[in-house]
Amino acid sequence: MIVYLNGEYMPAEQATISPFDRGFLFGDGIYDVTPSYGGKMVGFKLHLERMDNGLKSIGIENPLTTEQWHEIATQLSQKNGDQNLGIYFQISRGNEGRRFHGFPSNVKPTVFGMVIEIAPHPAIPNRHIEAGLKVISTEDLRWSRCHIKSTAMLGNVLHFQQSYSVQNNETIMYNALGQLTEGSYSNVFIVEDGVVATPILDHQLLPGISRHIAIESMRADGSIKVEERIVTMDEVRNADEIWITNSSKHIAPVLELDGEPVGDGLVGEVWERAMTIYMAAKYDF
Numbered sequence: 001m002i003v004y005l006n007g008e009y010m011p012a013e014q015a016t017i018s019p020f021d022r023g024f025l026f027g028d029g030i031y032d033v034t035p036s037y038g039g040k041m042v043g044f045k046l047h048l049e050r051m052d053n054g055l056k057s058i059g060i061e062n063p064l065t066t067e068q069w070h071e072i073a074t075q076l077s078q079k080n081g082d083q084n085l086g087i088y089f090q091i092s093r094g095n096e097g098r099r100f101h102g103f104p105s106n107v108k109p110t111v112f113g114m115v116i117e118i119a120p121h122p123a124i125p126n127r128h129i130e131a132g133l134k135v136i137s138t139e140d141l142r143w144s145r146c147h148i149k150s151t152a153m154l155g156n157v158l159h160f161q162q163s164y165s166v167q168n169n170e171t172i173m174y175n176a177l178g179q180l181t182e183g184s185y186s187n188v189f190i191v192e193d194g195v196v197a198t199p200i201l202d203h204q205l206l207p208g209i210s211r212h213i214a215i216e217s218m219r220a221d222g223s224i225k226v227e228e229r230i231v232t233m234d235e236v237r238n239a240d241e242i243w244i245t246n247s248s249k250h251i252a253p254v255l256e257l258d259g260e261p262v263g264d265g266l267v268g269e270v271w272e273r274a275m276t277i278y279m280a281a282k283y284d285f
């Protein structure tokens, strides 16, 4: 793999970063991943905006312009064969040469880019052949700034491991009030009587770009009603369908929650329609 590090492209084995980098010492940084198919990116502007908001919210000046980010993404895709790729960017607060909590002054952020292989898009979403996911649920024990796409991912890693260690695909989480927040690497949607609902955006969840594309494309299409509101775990357990969204899975149907079938245990009709709408609209974002 060819990666980008601080202005240069190089084979991944040649990319090295100091252990004094605050990304390593503190997880002090922001990252983002944009899906790209044959060199065509989905929602790149939205991903860059979220990255810029994240950098602002933790006081790191964005080291590159939109055009420069675009150029790096294009180069990374080309140099790695323009396949189905997640274009991964990470910016840390940099390396001051010592371990000290306070923000350093006059230190350049570290900028890293690489690619992650992702699955191709299904040609036509078909609920009869789509494989569903198994998830477990648990209380959300992460920090209170989940809207920031921080590289300090230990909370998410520990929650993901809870499902991974029992051969499940994702852990979905709820707050102390029993309200759905999100998954360890995804946003969560439910369907009840044909109406789609997902938690409102606040500090408890990441503003997922796939969440945004799913909601806005369904609203533009007009055939599926979507609500952003508080969703309780009781509703999740009784839902006809559960979906998770993220940039590599787009909208993925969940067929099992905590060992129990979701709805009738089959991939739902609303998922099939929503995914068809998403596929048709994804490059408009």
Ligand SMILES: Cc1ncc(COP(=O)(O)O)c(C=O)c1O
Pocket (backbone or CB within 6 Å): 156, 182, 183, 184, 185, 186, 187, 205, 206, 207, 208, 209, 210, 211, 245, 246, 247, 248
């Ligand atoms: C915690 C969390 N929530 C939600 C998402 C989905 O975000 P997106 O749709 O932008 O990939 C992710 C993506 O990795 C995530 O890590």
